[in-house]
Amino acid sequence: MDEDKARLVKIIFSIACVVIAVTLFFVLNKPLGGGAGGDRNTKYLLCTNEECGASQKLTKDEYYDLLVQAGSPRMVMNMAFICSTCGEETAYKADKCIKCQTIFLQDLETDDYSDRCPDCGHSKEEERIRNLK
Numbered sequence: 001m002d003e004d005k006a007r008l009v010k011i012i013f014s015i016a017c018v019v020i021a022v023t024l025f026f027v028l029n030k031p032l033g034g035g036a037g038g039d040r041n042t043k044y045l046l047c048t049n050e051e052c053g054a055s056q057k058l059t060k061d062e063y064y065d066l067l068v069q070a071g072s073p074r075m076v077m078n079m080a081f082i083c084s085t086c087g088e089e090t091a092y093k094a095d096k097c098i099k100c101q102t103i104f105l106q107d108l109e110t111d112d113y114s115d116r117c118p119d120c121g122h123s124k125e126e127e128r129i130r131n132l133k
């Protein structure tokens with residue numbers, strides 16, 4: 001009797017494990033925000049420390065780990081991260097220009113497109129809207 005019970009518990013436990021694993025698999029693989037674009041798995045950080053200015057390339061997972069470490073699994077606008085080069089909390093999420101490969105910070109205060117590249121003036125958002133017309 002007790003042995004049967006123990007076996008049953010084991011079976012239920014392993015089924016639960018599988019269910020949890022499958023659920024996690026789907027949750028983690030769910031694309032955030034949807035839409036196409038191969039670059040969504042690459043994130044960039046740019047250090048605003050004048051003496052540093054290092055940029056960091058991260059995978060989505062590494063970026064997520066940083067968010068968790070910073071205490072928020074959700075993206076917070078203008079959240080400061082610790083720069084891996086200088087160790088100061090001066091690194092921010094950056095964008096990479098698809099035209100000239102410059103890594104830059106979005107200017108969220110601007111009336112213009114915030115993702116406009118400061119180097120060559122290209123804006124993904126501007127182009128997207130232009131293509132809609």
Ligand SMILES: [Zn+2]
Pocket residue numbers: 047048049052053054083084085086087088090
């Ligand atoms: Zn730095």
Ligand SMILES: [Zn+2]
Pocket residue numbers: 097098099100101102117118119120121122
């Ligand atoms: Zn550019």
